[in-house]
Amino acid sequence: MAPLFLDPGVFNRRVALDQPVVDPDGAGGGETVWQEVRELSVRIEPLSVASRERFGQREANVTHRVLCRANDIVERGLSFRLGGRRLIILSVHDPDESRRYLVCRCEEER
Template sequence: MTPLFLDPGLLRKRVSLQAADLVSDGSGGTVPNWREVAEVSVRVEPVSVQAAERFERREATITHRVICRARDDVDRGMSFVLGNRRLVVVSVHDPDESRRYLVCRCQEEV
């Protein structure tokens, strides 16, 4: 397999990689309490926007591809925080299995 070429200079944005600790909300459910795991350099690419109506309200699902250097601690359910935006990781994969980069499919919380 030919290694994927990614220019490391494309990883220009610094973001906070966060993990969710679930805490009780007092009503039998849980809410995430986000804690920072690391600060990483990434490339964020918008992928799609899907508009829908739900309960007479317009909503949008915004997805992104986030590329970062390979780390063993990135997993589904974590998030990248970019300014006041939270991109929740839906999937993580190593595009060429070289353990150099990770491609994360993310959904923006709105």
């Protein structure tokens, strides 16, 4: 397989990479809050929008592909924060196994 070539200029968005942290509520449960791990330059590509009716209301499920330089920090369960939007990372893979880039499939948090 030929290595993937990406122009460095495609990483044109700065996002915060956040990890979920459970803030205990004192009663055995807790609230999930997001804590910034670092900033990254990424490329965000919208993939799909699927709408459905749930409890009498229309909901939209929006997915994105996010490309970034390879690192050991990005993993499933973290999120990219772009302004007031949050993209939850569902999967991470190295598209050409060169350890240069990562492709993340994400779902926008509602």
